[in-house]
Amino acid sequence: MKNSQDPVWRFLLPSFVFVLLFSLYPILDSFRLSLYRMILTLPWLGQKFVGWENYRDLATDPVALGSLATSMIFVAVTTPIEVLLGLAMALVLNESFRGRGWLRAVVLVPWAVPTVVSSQMWRFIFNDRYGLFNYLLFGDATDRYWAPLAEPGLALMSIMVADIWKTSSFAALIILAGLQVIPRELYEAASVDGATAWQKFRHITLPLIKPALLLALLFRTIDALKVFDLVFVMTQGGPADTTNVLQFYGYKKIFAEGMIGYGSAIAVVVFLISLLLSIFYIRLLGSGLLAKERRT
Amino acid sequence: MKIVLALFIALWLGTEPAAPAELRFVTWQPDTAWVWDQAIAEFEARHRGVKVVREVGPHSSTEFHDLVTQKLRNRDTEMDVFFMDVIWPAEFGAAGWALPLDQFFPVAERQSFLAAPINANSYDGRIYGVPVFIDAGMLYYRKDLLDKYDLPPPRTWPELVGQAKLVLSRERDPYLIGYSAQFKQYEGLVCNMMEFIMSNGATLWNEQTLRSTLNDAKAKEAVRFVRDQVIGAISHRGVLAYQEPESLALFTQGKAIFHRNWPYAWEAANDPQRSKVAGKVGILPLPAFHGQKSVATLGGWQLGISRFSRNPQLAWQFVEHMTSNEMQKRIALYTGRGPARKALYRDPEILKKNPQFESQYETFVLAAPRPRTPVYLPLSNIMQRYFSSAIAIRDSDIDRLAGSASREMDRVLDLLRGRSQP
Numbered sequence: 123m124k125n126s127q128d129p130v131w132r133f134l135l136p137s138f139v140f141v142l143l144f145s146l147y148p149i150l151d152s153f154r155l156s157l158y159r160m161i162l163t164l165p166w167l168g169q170k171f172v173g174w175e176n177y178r179d180l181a182t183d184p185v186a187l188g189s190l191a192t193s194m195i196f197v198a199v200t201t202p203i204e205v206l207l208g209l210a211m212a213l214v215l216n217e218s219f220r221g222r223g224w225l226r227a228v229v230l231v232p233w234a235v236p237t238v239v240s241s242q243m244w245r246f247i248f249n250d251r252y253g254l255f256n257y258l259l260f261g262d263a264t265d266r267y268w269a270p271l272a273e274p275g276l277a278l279m280s281i282m283v284a285d286i287w288k289t290s291s292f293a294a295l296i297i298l299a300g301l302q303v304i305p306r307e308l309y310e311a312a313s314v315d316g317a318t319a320w321q322k323f324r325h326i327t328l329p330l331i332k333p334a335l336l337l338a339l340l341f342r343t344i345d346a347l348k349v350f351d352l353v354f355v356m357t358q359g360g361p362a363d364t365t366n367v368l369q370f371y372g373y374k375k376i377f378a379e380g381m382i383g384y385g386s387a388i389a390v391v392v393f394l395i396s397l398l399l400s401i402f403y404i405r406l407l408g409s410g411l412l413a414k415e416r417r418t
Numbered sequence: 419m420k421i422v423l424a425l426f427i428a429l430w431l432g433t434e435p436a437a438p439a440e441l442r443f444v445t446w447q448p449d450t451a452w453v454w455d456q457a458i459a460e461f462e463a464r465h466r467g468v469k470v471v472r473e474v475g476p477h478s479s480t481e482f483h484d485l486v487t488q489k490l491r492n493r494d495t496e497m498d499v500f501f502m503d504v505i506w507p508a509e510f511g512a513a514g515w516a517l518p519l520d521q522f523f524p525v526a527e528r529q530s531f532l533a534a535p536i537n538a539n540s541y542d543g544r545i546y547g548v549p550v551f552i553d554a555g556m557l558y559y560r561k562d563l564l565d566k567y568d569l570p571p572p573r574t575w576p577e578l579v580g581q582a583k584l585v586l587s588r589e590r591d592p593y594l595i596g597y598s599a600q601f602k603q604y605e606g607l608v609c610n611m612m613e614f615i616m617s618n619g620a621t622l623w624n625e626q627t628l629r630s631t632l633n634d635a636k637a638k639e640a641v642r643f644v645r646d647q648v649i650g651a652i653s654h655r656g657v658l659a660y661q662e663p664e665s666l667a668l669f670t671q672g673k674a675i676f677h678r679n680w681p682y683a684w685e686a687a688n689d690p691q692r693s694k695v696a697g698k699v700g701i702l703p704l705p706a707f708h709g710q711k712s713v714a715t716l717g718g719w720q721l722g723i724s725r726f727s728r729n730p731q732l733a734w735q736f737v738e739h740m741t742s743n744e745m746q747k748r749i750a751l752y753t754g755r756g757p758a759r760k761a762l763y764r765d766p767e768i769l770k771k772n773p774q775f776e777s778q779y780e781t782f783v784l785a786a787p788r789p790r791t792p793v794y795l796p797l798s799n800i801m802q803r804y805f806s807s808a809i810a811i812r813d814s815d816i817d818r819l820a821g822s823a824s825r826e827m828d829r830v831l832d833l834l835r836g837r838s839q840p
Binding site for chain 2: 378
């Protein structure tokens with residue numbers, strides 16, 4: 123029986139209002155703006171309702187389509203690597219050994235560094251003259267030095283490396299949490315039955331951390347889709363526009379060029395893609411959870 | 419609840435300007451900070467009770483633009499005075515963000531400034547900023563290396579490339595490159611490429627017909643020259659990620675024969691503390707292609723007043739102080755920036771310290787502006803993409819890239835039609 127007297131609703135109300143105000147309202151307002159032609163630097167054009175025109179333009183804008191492809195490649199490459207590396211780190215950190223607490227803290231350092239700072243650091247590492255990257259590869263043979271951030275074929279990869287370095291530990295954190303709730307007895311029972319380490323991993327660990335893995339994948343996918351600061355600091359979209367991810371393109375449209383309507387349309391598209399991906403993952407996740415409930 | 423409300427009101431009242439004379443100045447971190455600190459202290463001393471609060475933004479033009487326009491979009495009444503890059507006054511004027519300064523800055527007073535920056539600050543018959551200093555692209559070169567091989571300072575781009583190749587082959591230094599400039603995909607790329615294109619007798623756009631001219635044969639020829647003769651030929655490909663600081667560092671470390679930069683690089687390149695080539699540096703107008711004139715891109719910074727400022731009168735007094743003869747002289751003397759006031763190019767003290775200002779006066783006077791239009795930023799982003807793709811990809815299809823960039827620019831320029839152009 124639910125009515126307004128039910129305390130549950132009163133407890134939920136604050137977070138509901140919060141979500142409404144800070145998530146739903148901006149999304150709806152972006153959507154509204156995306157249906158207008160509104161250019162801040164040309165105020166005499168006014169705010170004209172144009173329906174789906176911005177979306178139609180977007181569908182035929184080669185730069186936007188290129189950006190979308192760049193974003194998708196970025197997501198497709200970085201997220202699986204980050205989750206796999208995260209899994210490996212989590213498995214190591216879940217073992218008991220001397221200095222584990224210390225190592226756990228250290229692993230989190232890349233994630234704790236603000237992205238703007240780590241982007242700047244990677245920009246120096248990839249510098250064509252005094253970067254550590256070149257020194258490690260070629261030592262004193264300076265005539266062979268590469269300029270990863272200047273090469274259209276390497277710049278996106280360099281940004282991916284910086285992203286993987288930074289966020290794998292975040293995936294590790296989530297997966298580690300999943301590992302820690304697995305009861306010890308399961309492994310002990312498996313040992314008694316003579317299971318190998320691989321069998322234990324394959325039949326105990328992996329099924330039980332599936333929700334954590336999917337959660338890590340979900341978070342990383344959405345974050346990778348919205349990558350912005352790495353591009354902003356390291357390349358500004360260049361060279362030859364090869365690192366111009368969709369989120370950066372949208373930012374430039376709104377903040378540099380003042381094209382509020384068109385930029386909002388890009389923002390809405392980024393939102394819709396993350397929404398679809400989230401629904402997809404949550405359904406995977408949900409079915410896993412439901413299956414578990416049925417068993418108990 | 420009542421307590422919260424009361425607190426809110428108290429806070430709100432508390433943030434009202436207690437002293438009426440607080441002036442918020444949005445600036446970037448200057449290289450020679452004491453010059454600016456001193457000027458502001460003098461202003462505060464002259465106007466008792468006035469406090470100038472500085473808000474320091476990023477030094478990059480693009481990032482600074484985002485900061486200032488965000489405040490203007492939000493009609494922020496806190497900001498009074500701000501720096502403007504030379505490409506913004508048309509945009510800020512059209513958008514109704516910058517206060518027209520005609521009542522404060524009469525035409526007679528404008529006469530004492532160079533014409534190029536005054537034009538850049540004018541839009542639609544009004545003026546929106548006062549120039550503090552001006553910039554123009556210059557060619558720096560290693561006098562010692564050219565002398566060593568008995569080479570005259572280059573007058574044309576092919577000559578520069580030939581000399582660079584000769585010196586590189588004789589010096590056999592793997593660190594040394596021929597030409598260091600700004601070829602990263604950002605605003606500076608437009609400045610650099612515009613100099614190549616215009617010194618080949620072409621342009622970026624036609625101001626009258628509002629049409630892009632990037633697809634003209636001469637314009638494409640210049641772009642092709644940069645791709646084939648400069649990048650990967652006399653420069654290493656790292657320059658494709660260089661902005662001003664990286665390209666200058668290479669030159670001051672003695673690792674570049676030729677270097678394109680703004681006038682401030684003279685000061686930096688000849689300071690023995692910071693430069694290994696102090697005293698070995700020559701300065702010239704940028705080269706041109708055969709039979710054409712050298713072209714330097716006009717740069718520089720102005721002070722503007724926010725239309726939402728609560729205290730435009732005081733803001734103007736501050737702008738007037740910061741752009742005074744005395745102040746521009748100090749900026750020229752201690753930071754090596756080109757003054758915007760004409761008379762200072764005949765000032766003996768300045769010429770003694772910066773003798774190049776006399777020979778470069780014509781470069782400053784003739785410096786070419788980037789397109790003066792409220793849609794400059796969209797145009798610039800299109801050009802940045804085009805130039806970077808054309809020069810960074812070894813076998814780029816310049817005809818196709820130029821065609822599509824030019825069509826994209828035309829679409830943006832179409833937005834200006836139906837409104838009389840100033």
